[in-house]
Amino acid sequence: MITGGKSYVSAPPAFSNDAKRLLVCTGYSVSIFSTSTGLQITSLEGHKASVTSVTVVPASSAASKILCFCWTTSLDGTIRYWDFSIPELMKTVDIRLPVYSMVIPSLLGQPLERDAKSGDLFAYVSVENIGVKDGKPVPVRGQILKCNLTKSRLAAGVILAETQQPEYLTISSSGSFFGIRNKRKIHVWKVPIGQSKNLGAKRITLHHTKDLTVLAFHPTQRMVAAGDVTGRILIWRGFGNRTFAVSGEEAGKKSFDSDEDRPGVRGNDDADSCSTRHWHPTEVFALSFSSDGAYLYSGGKEGVLVVWQLDTEKRKYLPRIGSPLLYFTDSPDPLLASVSCADNQIHLLKMPSMEILKSISGIKLPCSFPDVCQGSNNGFAFDQNDGLVALRSENYSIQFYSLFDDCGVCEQVQICERNHQPGEELTVVITSVALSLDGSLMTTAEVRIPEGGIGGFICLKFWDSELENKKFSLSTVVYEPHRDAGISALAFHPNRRMVVSTSYGGDFKMWVCNGGLQKVQGEKSSSWMCHSVGSYKKKSMTAAAFSADGSVLAVAAETVITLWDPEQNILVAVIGETLTPIVNLSFAGDSEFLVSVSQGSKPQLSVWIVSKLSLSWSYKLHIEALACAVDKSSFAVLALIPESVQLQFSDSTFQGRDGMILHFNANDPVPLSTWSVRKAQGGGLAFLRSKKSYISSDEKSGHPWLVCINGDHEYTLFDPSGKEAQELSLTKQGNYHALEETGGKFGYEAIYGELPEFESKMDQTLSAPSVPSQRPWETIFSGSSHELPPLTKLCSSFLESLLERRTVTTE
CATH class of the missing domain: 2.130.10.10 (YVTN repeat-like/Quinoprotein amine dehydrogenase)
Structure with a gap:
C-alpha cells in the first residue's frame, strides 16, 4: 500500500545542521528531503495524528x-x-x-x-x-x-x-x-x-x-x-x-x-x-x-x-x-x-x-471553484498506464502527479495565462479534463465567467504530448463548441484519436484528429475537427462513455441511456430510465455491463446489461466517484455515508469516516470488499496498472491497483485483491450492511450467498451407529419463514438428521 498527497506547508520546515536535508511535516509523518536534489530521502513514521512542528537539535x-x-x-x-x-x-x-x-x-x-x-x-x-x-x-x-x-x-x-x-x-x-x-x-x-x-x-x-x-x-x-x-x-x-x-x-x-x-x-x-x-x-x-x-x-x-x-x-x-x-x-x-x-x-x-x-x-491542494457547469469527476483525470493523475490548480493550470512516486512528473500545463494577484477572483474555470488511454492526448473544457454579464464563453482545447516526458502542447482550440451551452462530459475513444463531448444544450459531438502528419519546424502538428453531431429528444446530454473495444458509445440523456454506433453516428438502442439525471457512465471493462451514477434528491447506482437492455441491479447510494477496471468486469465506487446513518451509530463506529469504497463484480450486487474513508466529499477513484517495482512477493502482477483520493487530495494506492487490502477491508464478500438494494438477488442469497450442495452419500466408514440429536431441525436455519432456502436443498439434510446411520455388516 502506498500513501501520499500530503500537505508540505501545514507547518514551517526545518533544516538539518549541515543544511543538506530539509525536514517537512507531512500529515502523520515527517518527510526528509535532500536540498541538493529536492527528492525525498526518508521519513519519520510513528505519530498517530498530524505532525504540527519539527525542531532540529542544533550543533554545539x-x-x-x-x-x-x-x-x-x-x-x-x-x-x-x-x-x-x-x-x-x-x-x-x-x-x-x-x-x-x-x-x-x-x-x-x-x-x-x-x-x-x-x-x-x-x-x-x-x-x-x-x-x-x-x-x-x-x-x-x-x-x-x-x-x-x-x-x-x-x-x-x-x-x-x-x-x-x-x-x-x-x-x-x-x-x-x-x-x-x-x-x-x-x-x-x-x-x-x-x-x-x-x-x-x-x-x-x-x-x-x-x-x-x-x-x-x-x-x-x-x-x-x-x-x-x-x-x-x-x-x-x-x-x-x-x-x-x-x-x-x-x-x-x-x-x-x-x-x-x-x-x-x-x-x-x-x-x-x-x-x-x-x-x-x-x-x-x-x-x-x-x-x-x-x-x-x-x-x-x-x-x-x-x-x-x-x-x-x-x-x-x-x-x-x-x-x-x-x-x-x-x-x-x-x-x-x-x-x-x-x-x-x-x-x-x-x-x-x-x-x-x-x-x-507536492500535490496541488484543493481550492474552491465557482459552480459553473461543474463536472462529475471532481476535476480528476487518470493515466492508468503510468499511474498519474491530472488535476486542476487555482492558477488555471493542470498538474500531472505520479501516484506511485508521490511527486510531480513535469511542468504544469498552463491552460490559459494568468498572473497571480492577491484577492483576484477567478475569471476562468476548468470544468472538465480527460486523458486518452495511453496518456498521450488530453482535452480540457473551460468556462470564462462573464464580467457584468458581458464576455463569457466556453472553450474546448485539445493537447498533444510526447509519451516520454508528458510535455503537452496545445493542438486545437474550439470556441463555443456547443453554442452557448456548457460541456458536461468528455471521453476518449479507447483505440482511435476520437473524443466525444456532451453538453447541457441537448447534443453531443464526435471530434476526430487528422493524424498529425504535417510538419512544422520538424515537429508533428495535428488538428481536430467535428466528425458528427447527435441528440435525443432535445434532452441534456449529461455523461458519456465508450465500450472497451470502442464499438459502442453510451450517452446519458438526462435519465435515460442512449447507445450509439460512434463510426456511423446511428442510434442503436435506448435503456430506460432512472429517477434522477445520470452524471457518470462507464463500461465495466470488456464485459456486457454498463454502470451509471445518478445524483440529486434520489441518488442511484445502477448496473445495466447492455445485451439485454435491462437493469441488472441497483442501490440507492450517493456516489461521489466511479472507477472501472480496463480488462475485467470489476468496478469500484466511492459512496458517501448519509448523515442519517451516521447518527444511528456512536462516534467510535465510523471514527470520523464519512465515505465507503465498495468493490464490486459487475454481475454480483454483493461487494467483494469495502473500505471506509475520511473526507470522501470531493474525492476521486481509479484503477491503475501496477508497477513491477511496487509489487510484493504475495501479490500478482496482473491485478490492477486501486487509488482513492479524498477531498484534501490525500490518496491511498493499494491492490484490492492483495493480502494487505484484505486485512484493511471492513467487510468481505457476503458480510455487508447499510446498503439499500433495489434489484438483483434478495432474501437469503443476498445476505449469505448461495447454499452449498449437500452430499447425500452415507459415510460407510463409521464403526458405530450415531445417535440423532434432539430437535436438530431448529438449528438448520434461524430467520423469517419467507427467507427459507428452497425445499430441494433442505430436504436431504433434514431427512438425514432424522435417520440413524448404521453400518452394514457383510458375513
Whole structure:
C-alpha cells in the first residue's frame, strides 16, 4: 500500500545542521528531503495524528554538525525525539493534549533553561484544552504550558496563557524570549532563571489596532516585528526594558513620564519605540530576520518575497513566485534558505541573490471553484498506464502527479495565462479534463465567467504530448463548441484519436484528429475537427462513455441511456430510465455491463446489461466517484455515508469516516470488499496498472491497483485483491450492511450467498451407529419463514438428521 498527497506547508520546515536535508511535516509523518536534489530521502513514521512542528537539535560545534536529532509534536498528544539519520525513534513524551507548537530555549544557547541540579530539559508547548465543562467544550481552547521533557510530564500548575484558539509559538535565536500573537496583541515571555525555583515566566503585552498574523524576533537586539491583516509590518525596539530588567528598581517602574520618548508605542506598552513598514496590499504571512539581523524578509498573498534593509528601509524583491507565501526559513548555511507557498511548494533559495535553486512540489491542494457547469469527476483525470493523475490548480493550470512516486512528473500545463494577484477572483474555470488511454492526448473544457454579464464563453482545447516526458502542447482550440451551452462530459475513444463531448444544450459531438502528419519546424502538428453531431429528444446530454473495444458509445440523456454506433453516428438502442439525471457512465471493462451514477434528491447506482437492455441491479447510494477496471468486469465506487446513518451509530463506529469504497463484480450486487474513508466529499477513484517495482512477493502482477483520493487530495494506492487490502477491508464478500438494494438477488442469497450442495452419500466408514440429536431441525436455519432456502436443498439434510446411520455388516 502506498500513501501520499500530503500537505508540505501545514507547518514551517526545518533544516538539518549541515543544511543538506530539509525536514517537512507531512500529515502523520515527517518527510526528509535532500536540498541538493529536492527528492525525498526518508521519513519519520510513528505519530498517530498530524505532525504540527519539527525542531532540529542544533550543533554545539562544527564537529557536531553530523549529529541528526530532532523533536516533533503532534495532535496525537505526544512529543517525540528522533535520530533522523537512521531514522529511529529515541523517546516519546505523552502529555495527552493535542500539541500545536513547541519551543525549547536551551537548544538555542539558553543554558539557564536546564535545571543545574537535575539537568532536566524544559520546553514550552501550545496545546488545545480538550476539557469539557457542563457537558460542553470549554470556550477557551488554547493554552501555553511548560513541559519537562526529561521526566516526560507537564509542569504542575504552570499555565502561561490562555487563548481562544491554540497559537503558534515563536522563539528568538538566542532562546531568551518567546511569544505568540493573540488577535491585536503580542505576548512576549522572557525565559526565567533557575527553572527549579521559579517555574513561572515574566510576560509583556504589546498592542496594535489591527489583528496580527505573524511575529519574528531579531537575532541580537531586543527587537520584535509583527505583520497584520492590512499588510503593515510593525517593529518594536527595546521591548521589555522595564519588565525584564535585571535591576529591581528599573523593574518596578510602570510608566514613563512622557510619551514623546516612545514614538509609536501605544499606551503603557513596554517598548522604546514602534515603527511601521508598509508595502504588502494584504495580510502578511511570512516574516523572518536574517541571521545577522541586517535584513527582514516578508511575504504575503501577493506572492512576492520582500527584503527590507533595516537601517536604510530600502527594499529588494523576488517577484512572480505565483502563490501566497506562508513561511520563510533560514538555514545554518547563510547561502541557503527556503520559502513555503500556499500551492504546496517549497522553494530552496540561493542567498542573498534569492535565486530559486530547487522546488519541492507536492500535490496541488484543493481550492474552491465557482459552480459553473461543474463536472462529475471532481476535476480528476487518470493515466492508468503510468499511474498519474491530472488535476486542476487555482492558477488555471493542470498538474500531472505520479501516484506511485508521490511527486510531480513535469511542468504544469498552463491552460490559459494568468498572473497571480492577491484577492483576484477567478475569471476562468476548468470544468472538465480527460486523458486518452495511453496518456498521450488530453482535452480540457473551460468556462470564462462573464464580467457584468458581458464576455463569457466556453472553450474546448485539445493537447498533444510526447509519451516520454508528458510535455503537452496545445493542438486545437474550439470556441463555443456547443453554442452557448456548457460541456458536461468528455471521453476518449479507447483505440482511435476520437473524443466525444456532451453538453447541457441537448447534443453531443464526435471530434476526430487528422493524424498529425504535417510538419512544422520538424515537429508533428495535428488538428481536430467535428466528425458528427447527435441528440435525443432535445434532452441534456449529461455523461458519456465508450465500450472497451470502442464499438459502442453510451450517452446519458438526462435519465435515460442512449447507445450509439460512434463510426456511423446511428442510434442503436435506448435503456430506460432512472429517477434522477445520470452524471457518470462507464463500461465495466470488456464485459456486457454498463454502470451509471445518478445524483440529486434520489441518488442511484445502477448496473445495466447492455445485451439485454435491462437493469441488472441497483442501490440507492450517493456516489461521489466511479472507477472501472480496463480488462475485467470489476468496478469500484466511492459512496458517501448519509448523515442519517451516521447518527444511528456512536462516534467510535465510523471514527470520523464519512465515505465507503465498495468493490464490486459487475454481475454480483454483493461487494467483494469495502473500505471506509475520511473526507470522501470531493474525492476521486481509479484503477491503475501496477508497477513491477511496487509489487510484493504475495501479490500478482496482473491485478490492477486501486487509488482513492479524498477531498484534501490525500490518496491511498493499494491492490484490492492483495493480502494487505484484505486485512484493511471492513467487510468481505457476503458480510455487508447499510446498503439499500433495489434489484438483483434478495432474501437469503443476498445476505449469505448461495447454499452449498449437500452430499447425500452415507459415510460407510463409521464403526458405530450415531445417535440423532434432539430437535436438530431448529438449528438448520434461524430467520423469517419467507427467507427459507428452497425445499430441494433442505430436504436431504433434514431427512438425514432424522435417520440413524448404521453400518452394514457383510458375513
